[in-house]
Amino acid sequence: MNNAPTRPGIEQEQFLAILSREEALARFEAALFPRAVPVEHRPLANALGMALAEDVVAPIDVPPFDRANVDGFAVRSDDLAEAGEGRAVRLALNDEQIACGTEPTLPVLRGTATPISTGGPIPRGADAVVMVEHTEPAGDGISVRRAASPGQFLSYAGSDIARGETLLRAGTLIGSREIGMLAACGVAVLPVTRKPKVAVLSTGDELVQPGAPLPPAGVYDTNGPIVSAAVAENGGEPVFLSAFPDDEATLEAAMREALAGHDMLILSGGTSKGAGDVTHRIIARLGKPGIIAHGVALKPGKPLCLAVCDGKPVVILPGFPTSAMFTFHDMIVPVLRRMAGLPPRTDALVSATVPLRVPSELGRTEFVMVSLVEGQEGLVAYPTGKGSGAITSFTQADGFVRIEALADHLPAGAHVEVTLFTPQVHVPDLVIIGSHCTGLDRVLAPLVRQGLSVRSLSVGSLGGLAAARRGECDLAPIHLFDERTKSYNEPFLLPDLELVPGWRRMQGFVHRKGDKRFEDLSAQAAVMAALTDPTCLMVNRNQGAGTRILIDALLGGTRPDGYWNQPKSHNAVAAAVLQGRADWGVTIAPVAEAAGLSFIPLTEEHYDFALVSARRDRPAVQAFLSSLRSPEVRQALEEAGFRPA
Amino acid sequence: MNNAPTRPGIEQEQFLAILSREEALARFEAALFPRAVPVEHRPLANALGMALAEDVVAPIDVPPFDRANVDGFAVRSDDLAEAGEGRAVRLALNDEQIACGTEPTLPVLRGTATPISTGGPIPRGADAVVMVEHTEPAGDGISVRRAASPGQFLSYAGSDIARGETLLRAGTLIGSREIGMLAACGVAVLPVTRKPKVAVLSTGDELVQPGAPLPPAGVYDTNGPIVSAAVAENGGEPVFLSAFPDDEATLEAAMREALAGHDMLILSGGTSKGAGDVTHRIIARLGKPGIIAHGVALKPGKPLCLAVCDGKPVVILPGFPTSAMFTFHDMIVPVLRRMAGLPPRTDALVSATVPLRVPSELGRTEFVMVSLVEGQEGLVAYPTGKGSGAITSFTQADGFVRIEALADHLPAGAHVEVTLFTPQVHVPDLVIIGSHCTGLDRVLAPLVRQGLSVRSLSVGSLGGLAAARRGECDLAPIHLFDERTKSYNEPFLLPDLELVPGWRRMQGFVHRKGDKRFEDLSAQAAVMAALTDPTCLMVNRNQGAGTRILIDALLGGTRPDGYWNQPKSHNAVAAAVLQGRADWGVTIAPVAEAAGLSFIPLTEEHYDFALVSARRDRPAVQAFLSSLRSPEVRQALEEAGFRPA
Structure with a gap:
């Protein structure tokens, strides 16, 4: 409970000077370099x-000696000056054969030649090699009908x-x-x-190491493993010391030991201000000069803390994984590479346009993670958009776009430079932008096995249709219900798009197993039971979702408790009910089953694909359509709880 | 001696079918795949x-639950619907604080709020988080003057x-x-x-492992270490089994053991046909189907041999290092990556022009290693040009150009696609093309320490001047003697070039220490002594070299024994005399000293730089000029035996 928000913590923060990214990095490097590399x-x-x-x-x-480059005979080139098609020159053979590794003992005197293998040392007197194919046996010697130029078929020492x-x-x-x-x-x-030894230490009462079961309110330690791996990728030798709870005495002991035995210490976690305070207080006691920068005008990454204790860098990365990884690459990798004796990393840049307006915070250099797809006029950079709290914002991005501190947005269509995370852009064979469904994985699996590369971006049905109209994807998966025609998807098609039927997903009323209030009821009766129970809490869906239209129809205009809890996915509804934040909601059958919830069927939702007609004949699109229709994939969809159209 | 050329070997080869590159690779892959990956x-x-x-x-x-993204209070958004600047809403605080890792126990009922830390799980009933900064304490509760939208500052489970x-x-x-x-x-x-275990085995009587002293006629095993490292870089686990002499029984035992304990066997060496025959005979006994391709219409790489023995690939790489590495990357890496479960490598391509005519052999797909420099109209691809016998042809190249089997050359100025060896082109800060001198290293060392990247290509003085005129380099090092004016370099300058004085290199007559014929003589007298001794052999220099002009002057028109031995470098002259292929020659003092030869001074050669005037103000050129004139570099040049101008 000691890391819940407290007012003193907030007032204290106002005294901290926020440095610009450049200033923070310059101060950090000045405190660390020059230094001897071990x-x-x-x-x-x-x-x-x-x-x-x-x-x-x-x-x-x-080579260490003049070396023959072909199998043949070491000769004196002037002996063959008169040789030609019509004039054979006869050379006597010296009594040795020079193989690789054989030191010549006899000189090549006028009128003689020495057999030599590729790689053999040229004997004294010889200045050229004649290929064995260009000679004929002649008694004890050879007969040659070609002139030889000096240096022919040999490599000189040191060449x-x-x-x-x-x-x-x-x-x-x-x-x-x-x-x-x-x-x-x-x-x-x-x-x-010698590679710098980097101790990596996670902090946080909530952290659980991968492989262990996840207790309620626990989260897996993501930063520990990803920072360790990124240290290894950038010239360091990571030593992961596991996660520590925010206990000041234990943490201080661990940090002192880590600093004593390693060249650098990286902490991550401490997403809450209270937790951060503990590590900052400890760093102030660890060694001089201590904290160099605490708070950087960088987004993501503002809470970054850079310190130097007795000549060793100590870093507290922000707790959110994308903030942690971005600041690691932007601010820590330059220092790590320099400590590892490596030249600065060279970033690969590509030009692209942004498809949508990208808002940005004035006064902070902002870095927006983007995924790249091929548009009609070059590359298009889609913001990955789940925010810095999401690991996938970083891991599924191709690179990032920088928005200067003085700008408050990038307009739609702006030309930007994208700094790539990997040296090359891999433009995928098939691009799918729209609403996601786990059924899609079944259709894509055979394509990936065939070696096709697929990119699928989750931007919702309407976002997918817009991308399709701009020519930025091959297919847009959609599940949009039209209230007027009471039909799915077809009414939303735009010119140049055609509908490819996908599958149906059964929607239903979900509740925890054993909840007596809803057992053995129809969906309509279950909703009535919920509405008449004042302790009962619902979970809704976001405006615009097909499921939301269904829920509103079920509720008949009432807005019961929980109505404003409006998550954006089927999975979030299931989690809310399972974890007791709500008692009922509407989600699809496969998700309910995976979560272990009771499911009362309601109606089917249509999940289809808007295909960009101009792209229909592309091999990857044809492969997608074949996969969608194949008996194996239809069976896999059915087994996963979907009903192929 | 058993691997010297023999006529039967040559006749036998005519029976081997030479396959195209594509056909050989297709047959090799068909014999190996599909296969289960371990x-x-x-x-x-x-x-x-x-x-x-x-x-x-x-x-x-x-996240596994709906998570707070800021420090603040979990609320019901409809409680704050009426809140605003002029209208504070008071909320009572529930009696718990939700930190990271804390499972909420109390619901957020109407009119209440629960303190929550970033990362904490949202309690039942709440649908939004209010930032602590946007609240004020109000007795036991808080006062809020802003409305909250549903879902504000929280991330839903599974988002x-x-x-x-x-x-x-x-x-x-x-x-x-x-x-x-x-x-x-x-x-x-x-x-x-599991990474495929790849046994790497070198063959050749002449091979010596790095670190051991080099006997006469011995060469260091280059292919063993470079193939092992390249296996590691491409997803395999290399096991280097050292070098074996071409003894059939020993080699067969080693190959059988290697094949039994590994997933793949790569042999290299066997540059001579005799040596190759031994390994081919052994492979035929190792397992079915045996040799798949022996001889591929590929340059470099014709002698490549691909075999499959009992399901395992067995490869004999060509002996020359550049041929070995090129065929490894072109033909073996695709198979290795597939065995390692990796997707095919994606090659990075760039467009460039070739500055010179590049000859090619008709009927073989030819790959020419190139170095890239920035020209006036984009990238220029210089053939690295030392041939497949040279390791530096491969190691100092940026990539390669493909010349189809049906073409016999690329014309000067041809537009080509360069396949890069590394994913990015690193255009160097400073480009130096022309004649090489070890003194140059002394001038460049401080630049490299400053972080500048430098490319220096050895193409001789005249080649350097041509590159400078085409704007492909910053500086061309030259040492050209003009017979008419009896002066160095200045007479050869072209328009738009200016001369930067470099240093003088003392040329001299060299002989082995202890050779009584030349001891205590002047250079002129030593030459006379050599010319009058019929057993005495000279080593000359190539036509066009400044040293050659000097030698011709010394000889006064005579052409003694060894005159046609015309290597292209100072080092090759020293090696020829030291190793007894010649008794005297003319080279520069630092090279004579490094080789341990006696040196009789003759005259000084001028090593200067033709600077492209238009590039004089570039920072890297200015850094070069400063370095050239700095006292430290002048002293380093003097210590190395050069006399700065």
Whole structure:
């Protein structure tokens, strides 16, 4: 209970100076650098992915000797000056054969040749190699009918790598190509920068490690695993110390131990102000200079806290996963890479337009996560839009758009630069934008197995229709009920779109198993029972949902307790009833079944696809239509509780 | 000696069918796929970089409950319908505070509110959260002057990830973002495709492992380490079994053991036909169906051999490192990735023009390794040009250009698609094209430490001048002697170029230490001694080299033994004398000293820079000029045996 909101905490915050992103990063780096990078020596085979700590100068010539590049005979080119189609020159053979690894012992004197294999060292006197195919046996020797140019079919010593040249420079990331160059020079052990050991520690009374059962009010620790993995991806060696409750003494002991044994400490969690206060107080005692920046004019990421304690960086990431990951990449990765001896990351940029107005907060540099799809005039950047509290806002984005602190929005159609999270844009083969249904996964699974890449964005039925009209998707899944015609979807089609029938989803009244008030009733009777019980609480659906129209019809104009609880998905309705925040609601059969709720059928909802006619003949669209109609997929849909149209 | 060229070997080869690249790959894949991928279960923390073996369906909703997104109070939005600036609504406080991890116990009844922290579960009855900043204390309760919309400041259960949706599909490469999604759902153990174990084995009597001293005629094993590293980079687990001599019995035992304990066997080496025959004979006995393709119409890479023995791929890569790596990436990586359960690699392409005519062999698909620089009209692709025998042809290239089998050249200025080896082109800050000198490394080192990226391409002085005129570089290092004016470099400048003085390199007569014929003589006298000794052999330099002009002057028109031995670098001259292929030559002092040769000074050569005037003010060029003139660099040049101008 010690981390519930308190008024003193709020007043205190007003004294904290909010720094700009640039100022915060500059102060953080100034407190950390320059610093010596710790060097370790690794065998070549274990150096992959490490940063070279010192320049490497080639210790030998490569090749180390003049080398034959073909199988044939080492000759003196001027012996063959007169050779030609009509004029064979005969050369006596010296009494040795030079294989790879054989040191020549006899010189090639005038009028002689020495048999030599590819890779063999050229003997003294020879200045060219004649291919075995261009010779004929002639008694004890060979006969040649082609002139040879000096240097023909041989590589001179040092022509690949010259002794004394700087082969690789400090800071180079060691990949297979670098390993090849080093091996060619005989370098077996490399000076590399030791990876910074980064302790990752989650804080929060509510955190549960993945794999353990989730108690009520508990959430799985997402930041611990994702930050650890991102540390590994950016040159650090993560050591995940698990999650700690917000107990000051325990946490301080853990933080002191973590700081003593590692090069950097990253904390995450502490979404509430009370929890944050604990870690901030501890940091102030950990070492000098302490907190460098607490609060950055950055969205997402305002609560970021940067500290340096006795020369080591200590970071408190914001608790929301997308805020945590975004600030990690934007503010921590530059420092981590520098500590790892790596050059700055180079970001890949692409140009795109935004399809909709994107609001932004004045006074904070705002970063909007986006997904990219191919539009009619280039790439279109869709804000992923679930907010910084959602892990998928970050994980399903292709990159981000920056909105400067002085702008309060981006207009629809604005041209933007998208910074990619991965070096390349992978434009998907099939793009589906609209309402999501778990049945869709059944249709897409065979496509993905065929190697097609599919992007599906959840923006609701109307958002999907708008994207389809702009040509930004192939298909828009919709389930829109028209009150006037009492029919689904068809009345909402726009020009250039055609309807592809999908499946029906049974809607029903749901309640907790064992709730005697509703057992053995019809849906209409159950609603009546609910309306007449003053302790009974409903959960509604959002305005515009097909289910909402159904609920309003059931309620007949009344607005019982819980009417304003209006979540946007079938799953949220099931969770509210299951967890006792409501006693009844309307959701679809597969969701009710998965949640273990009692289900009283009401009516069927139509989940169909608005297909962009101009895209019908694309191979991926044809594959989608085949999959939708295939007996296997229809059976899978039925097994999942859907009724294919 | 058993691997020297033999006539029977050549005749035998004519019976081998050379397959096209596409046909060879298709037959290889048909013999290997479909096949089951072995699945292992890994904890999330050890799954980074692995391929997901099965689809993962979200087992829970994320968030698992309706969650507060700010610190404040859980309320019923209709209680605040009338609230406004002029009208405060008072709410009584329920007797609990909901922190993260606290399960609510009391419902929010009409006219009440419950304090709640960010991340806390919304209690029954509440449908919105009011921020603590928008409330005032009022006795035992709070006073609110703003209306609240339903759903305000809360995230509904399942709004991030919905239970039952397919979270990740089989074949997804697990990165930090995937780990975040899985952790959020509580997934702790993942089904991943076990990495294929790939045995890598080098063959060749001449091979020495890096770190060991290099005997005469020995070369370091480059392919073993580079193939092992490239296997690791492409989803395999390499096991390097070291290099084996071409002894049939030993090699067969090693290959049988390797095949038994691994999923794939890659051999490299065997540059000579004799050596290759041994491994081919062994493969024929290893298992069915055996050799699938031996000889592919691919350049580089013609000697590639693809086999399948008892269901396992066995590959003999060509011996030359660039051929080996190119064929590995082109033909083996697709199979390896498929065995590792990974989707096909997506290649990044960029458009460029070739600055020069690029010859190609008719009838073979030819791949030309190129380096990219920014030209006046986009990217320019320079063939790296040292041939497939050179490791640097591959390692210093940015990518490659494909020339179809039916073309015999690319004309100068041709527009080409370059397939990149890395996902992004990194256009360097400073481009230097021309003649190389180890002194240049001293000037560039401070620039690289400042974080500038530098590309230097060795194409000789005249090639550098041509590149400078086309605007493809900032500076062209040159050392050209004009016979007419008896001066260096200045006479060769073209319009729009200016001369930046570099340094002088002392040229001299070199011989092995202890060679009595030349000891204590002047350079002129040493040449005379050489010319009068019939057993004495010289090493010359290539036509066009400044050193060659000097040598021709010394020889006064005579062409002694060794005159046609015309390597292209100072290092090759030193190696020829040191290794006894020649008795004397002319090279520069630092190279003679590094090789441990006796050096008799002759004259100084001028190594200067042709600067593209239009590029003089670029920051990287200014940094170069500052570095060139800095006392530290001048001192470093002097210590390395150069005399700064």
